[in-house]
Amino acid sequence: MDDLISRQAMIDALAELQGRASTKAELKAIHKMWKQIKHLPSAQPEYEPVNAEDFAKIMSEVSPYNFVAWHQEALTLMKKQGFVICKKT
DSSP: OOOOOOHHHHHHHHHHHHHHOOSHHHHHHHHHHHHHHHTSOOSSOOEEEEOHHHHHHHHHHSSSSOHHHHHHHHHHHHHHHOOOEEEEO
């Protein structure tokens, strides 16, 4: 079963455990888990908008289409569908 939990929910749960810890070893283990969770990459990638010119340049470098074809296609799709092209950061 692939249940996802939020990072903040896990940090909150560890904070609660920390309040109940009775030994130095327990506190150390909780702190270690907290550090590991804090440094995990986000499960939800971040995206940033890309203009049609940049999209066309990138796509024309990795495909047989040239810049003009990709640029025109990007502009047409953006106008027709009303969406913005984004890239993962």
